[in-house]
Amino acid sequence: MVAVGVTLVFWASAFVAIRHLGDHVGPGALSLGRLAVGSLSLGAVLLARRGWVRPRRADWFRLVVIGLLWFGVYNVALNAGERRVDAGTAAMLIQLSPVLIAVLAVLFLRERSTPYLWIGLVVAFGGVAVISLSTSPGGDRDVLGVLLCLLSAAVYAVSVIFQKPLMGRLPAIEVTWVACTIGAAACLPFAPALASDLGGMTAADVGWVVYLGVFPTAIAFTTYAFALTHMSASSLGVTTYLVPPITVVMAWLLLGETPPALAYVGGALCLVGVALARRKPRSRDPRPVPA
Numbered sequence: 001m002v003a004v005g006v007t008l009v010f011w012a013s014a015f016v017a018i019r020h021l022g023d024h025v026g027p028g029a030l031s032l033g034r035l036a037v038g039s040l041s042l043g044a045v046l047l048a049r050r051g052w053v054r055p056r057r058a059d060w061f062r063l064v065v066i067g068l069l070w071f072g073v074y075n076v077a078l079n080a081g082e083r084r085v086d087a088g089t090a091a092m093l094i095q096l097s098p099v100l101i102a103v104l105a106v107l108f109l110r111e112r113s114t115p116y117l118w119i120g121l122v123v124a125f126g127g128v129a130v131i132s133l134s135t136s137p138g139g140d141r142d143v144l145g146v147l148l149c150l151l152s153a154a155v156y157a158v159s160v161i162f163q164k165p166l167m168g169r170l171p172a173i174e175v176t177w178v179a180c181t182i183g184a185a186a187c188l189p190f191a192p193a194l195a196s197d198l199g200g201m202t203a204a205d206v207g208w209v210v211y212l213g214v215f216p217t218a219i220a221f222t223t224y225a226f227a228l229t230h231m232s233a234s235s236l237g238v239t240t241y242l243v244p245p246i247t248v249v250m251a252w253l254l255l256g257e258t259p260p261a262l263a264y265v266g267g268a269l270c271l272v273g274v275a276l277a278r279r280k281p282r283s284r285d286p287r288p289v290p291a
Contacts, residue, residue: 003223012246014216017208019087024205025197027079028190035184037213042177062162063178070159071183078152084145088259091247092267093149098237099124100157105234120277127269164233172225
């Protein structure tokens, strides 16, 4: 539970930091800077840590998929999306992923399926539709920003399904470091853009990039992987629905922004959808069978 709490707070702060840096560094450059810092931080810890568990040959496919999707595509798409929607709305859209994780877990991890799961999925998608129809703080609708956030949610869900089988064999920090390093390597084409953006950034903005790499990336992804070792994918995914309210409070305090009013309605529908998806049918007490 401590690992879950650390993950939620740091991931919520990431939405605020990304929104703040949106005018100073490009989406790809920010992803490369964040992942490079995260990879170096985790690598330093691994060097001081004894006992490297060698992944199996089949594990490498999963690690590459996680690195490319969760650390590569997810970050670039989310960074681009938050240039078009506020931090709170982006956090709400990303929270479609718990329902997607629950559905994928039924299909690929053989977790139990219930009618409530599919009803919850429909309700949650309705919530996303409401958020997409809400207006941004500037008064304009930005469908592209919504779609980019939904892409991030989709690759997030797929990555969790790929990661879950690894956690029974590999330490959380090793999985996170390998995937983070693969994601950083995939973002290397953005190196010239990062070098250019760094020249015009203040020391405070550079500090925010370092913060993203150390805390929401290196630490939070490791604590999430650790929690995934001890919880089912769907159960852990539901806990991230605490991220949006934390993000809204942080964005209000640090950025002075709040999501559009209609976005709260959509966010509430997403929460209801997840609650329905996680509901289990009541088990009836067996009646005594006459002799």
